[in-house]
Amino acid sequence: MIPYQQMFCILDYRIVSHFTEACIGLGVFDYLAADPLPLSELVKRTGTHQRALYRCLRGLAHFGLFVMESDFTVSLTDVSRHLTLESEFSLRSWQEFCQLAQSAQHQQRRDLWEQLLRTGKSIYQLGRDRLFYDYLREHQELAAAFDKGMESMSRIEVRDILQGFDFSASEHLTEIAGGNGMLIAGVLRQYQDVQGQLFDFPDVVNRIEPIPRLKTVGVDIHRVLPNIPGDAMIKRILHSYSDEQAHNILNHVSNSMGSGNKLYIFELIEDHLTNNPYIGIKNLQMLLVHGAPGGSGGPGERTLAEFASLLTRAGFELLETQRLPSIDAVVALRR
Numbered sequence: 001m002i003p004y005q006q007m008f009c010i011l012d013y014r015i016v017s018h019f020t021e022a023c024i025g026l027g028v029f030d031y032l033a034a035d036p037l038p039l040s041e042l043v044k045r046t047g048t049h050q051r052a053l054y055r056c057l058r059g060l061a062h063f064g065l066f067v068m069e070s071d072f073t074v075s076l077t078d079v080s081r082h083l084t085l086e087s088e089f090s091l092r093s094w095q096e097f098c099q100l101a102q103s104a105q106h107q108q109r110r111d112l113w114e115q116l117l118r119t120g121k122s123i124y125q126l127g128r129d130r131l132f133y134d135y136l137r138e139h140q141e142l143a144a145a146f147d148k149g150m151e152s153m154s155r156i157e158v159r160d161i162l163q164g165f166d167f168s169a170s171e172h173l174t175e176i177a178g179g180n181g182m183l184i185a186g187v188l189r190q191y192q193d194v195q196g197q198l199f200d201f202p203d204v205v206n207r208i209e210p211i212p213r214l215k216t217v218g219v220d221i222h223r224v225l226p227n228i229p230g231d232a233m234i235k236r237i238l239h240s241y242s243d244e245q246a247h248n249i250l251n252h253v254s255n256s257m258g259s260g261n262k263l264y265i266f267e268l269i270e271d272h273l274t275n276n277p278y279i280g281i282k283n284l285q286m287l288l289v290h291g292a293p294g295g296s297g298g299p300g301e302r303t304l305a306e307f308a309s310l311l312t313r314a315g316f317e318l319l320e321t322q323r324l325p326s327i328d329a330v331v332a333l334r335r
């Protein structure tokens with residue numbers, strides 16, 4: 001992890017504690033104390049939503065709490081054994097004391113997190129009866145703050161992308177769901193001959209100050225998209241959507257692009273399902289904010305095999321991947 005990622009983790013470490021507490025409340029550690037269990041059995045015993053529990057355990061695995069085999073067998077580790085009642089050095093009484101000492105508000109929040117794991121619904125659906133982006137649209141001050149927050153997260157990624165990639169061969173570049181345009185604006189500043197286009201929700205593009213050579217278009221990326229002349233890029237979008245939704249978005253992108261053009265996906269590649277707290281926290285954040293819709297993977301970070309499968313199904317050929325200090329890149333060709 002680079003220092004930026006370390007700081008990001010420190011700011012959001014509570015998410016790890018809250019999901020761990022929710023797992024204690026649902027009996028996850030107790031059911032696994034004797035033996036590893038298939039995920040489906042653990043789901044049955046805990047009364048949880050399979051995809052939500054899977055994404056939660058996949059996130060917590062990065063903190064050494066679980067091991068998930070490729071056949072979806074889940075086991076505890078030397079770290080998480082300290083949360084079982086049987087352990088000679090169990091920390092459960094300490095955890096119980098901490099709960100008792102906390103406020104009723106904390107208890108309510110814990111109930112909500114357990115409900116998330118039982119239902120697969122996001123914290124926004126459970127607490128505010130809205131999907132995250134719908135809630136933002138109805139609260140424009142919060143939406144503007146979100147744009148700025150994303151911009152603060154993007155700055156280091158944009159620097160790394162501009163250092164790691166040469167876009168001079170692209171005559172036209174479209175950024176899909178580009179927020180307030182930090183990435184595409186950076187590319188246009190560096191490459192004076194490139195023309196740009198940015199898609200995002202209408203209210204988001206309405207908040208963008210004009211940027212030279214950039215056309216902004218209000219769209220819903222779940223629906224048919226306007227023409228995408230030349231290459232395209234999409235940063236930190238697919239991880240907030242399930243495989244079904246991500247496939248739908250990539251299909252629309254593919255249908256709007258001409259063959260032989262490139263799609264740059266900037267996201268984290270989750271190659272190993274353990275020991276990367278930054279990826280662990282991102283996984284848990286996506287689960288918290290977007291829930292776990294759909295019958296297959298996501299939302300959350302994906303392995304290269306998961307990206308490859310999505311791309312192939314949408315008519316792209318995987319060309320290369322690149323590790324940048326703050327983000328990874330998957331480059332694909334529209335067939």
Ligand SMILES: C[S@@+](CC[C@H](N)C(=O)[O-])C[C@H]1O[C@@H](n2cnc3c(N)ncnc32)[C@H](O)[C@@H]1O
Nearest residue numbers: 150154177178179200201219220221222235236
């Ligand atoms: C996590 S932010 C990322 C913004 C930018 N790509 C970045 O990396 O800084 C997600 C962006 O996707 C946009 N978005 C999400 N779902 C969308 C949809 N269905 N249609 C259009 N835009 C969408 C949001 O408005 C937001 O600007």
